[in-house]
Amino acid sequence: MEKEGLSRALQYLHDNSLTIGMLITDRHKQINKFMSQSYPDIEHQYDVWHVAKGLKKKLQKAAKYTDCMVVGEWTKSITNHMYWCTASSPDGDEKVKRWKSLMDHLCNDHSNCYGDHTDLENRHKKWLIPGSKACEKVSDLITNKQLLADVRKLSSHHQTSSFESYHSVVNHFAPKLLAFSYVGIYCRLLIAVMHFNENFERPQAVTKSRREKMKFYFSKAKQGECTPKIVPVPPTYRYASELMEKAIYFITHPDERPPLPEEPPSLTSQYEHPDKDLIPLFSRYKK
Known part of the structure; x- marks a missing residue:
């Protein structure tokens, strides 16, 4: 899935005449091989x-x-x-x-x-x-x-720290424990993008005495080691009001409603599926 997602993303940027000079990812072996074979002109580095x-x-x-x-x-x-x-x-x-x-x-x-x-x-x-x-x-x-x-x-x-932060926002609006339709996950991703862009790099919050707020975290992965982190100002949701205005407008003007995105074929559709009637009966109930 990571390789397929990267391939589609790079193809989308290429179709829109955008040039990529550097790509930073984790140490995914398939992505490393894919980049060296398909995009050797892009400098591939690791986080x-x-x-x-x-x-x-x-x-x-x-x-x-x-x-x-x-x-x-x-x-x-x-x-x-x-x-x-x-x-x-x-x-x-x-x-x-x-x-x-x-x-x-x-x-x-x-x-x-x-x-x-x-x-x-x-x-x-x-x-x-x-x-x-x-x-x-x-x-x-x-x-x-x-x-x-x-x-x-x-x-x-x-x-890739900012990208990891974006993934946490996506998990908030589209939890992995729940299944959504293609249009449902598409809309939730758009909301996650708007929320992330509006609240990215929020300034640090301050107390009434104008002191910068800090908070200490004790991570289990670090075996109780204290990690100081800044406390940002509360997030804003201005995009929600704009979405509500757009929704009301399209409800009252159905002719101007934009079309829904076309659902792409699944990854398994590119493979040949065997006929279930040709599968021997004993193999269906094999324990």
């Missing part, structure tokens, strides 16, 4: 959050092995280093070079490391011992060929 999230899960799994508990102490630092490599260098080769230098840093060898290390003596983490089981597991993860290829394609300037 760093998705790559860091996958690496974090592997590090947490490795920390559960015997003699590898020290890996858990460095999990957050390793993922933060990936963000730093992405933000500090727009060149793919430089990102990989800085990422590989992490292994020397974890083993307390800072001769080839980047950045300032004057505060290392204040850290309480245990260094990895070269040749140990923990060091080998972390090295296998950091120097993995697929991960190095992904680090090379990480986006330095743009991310």
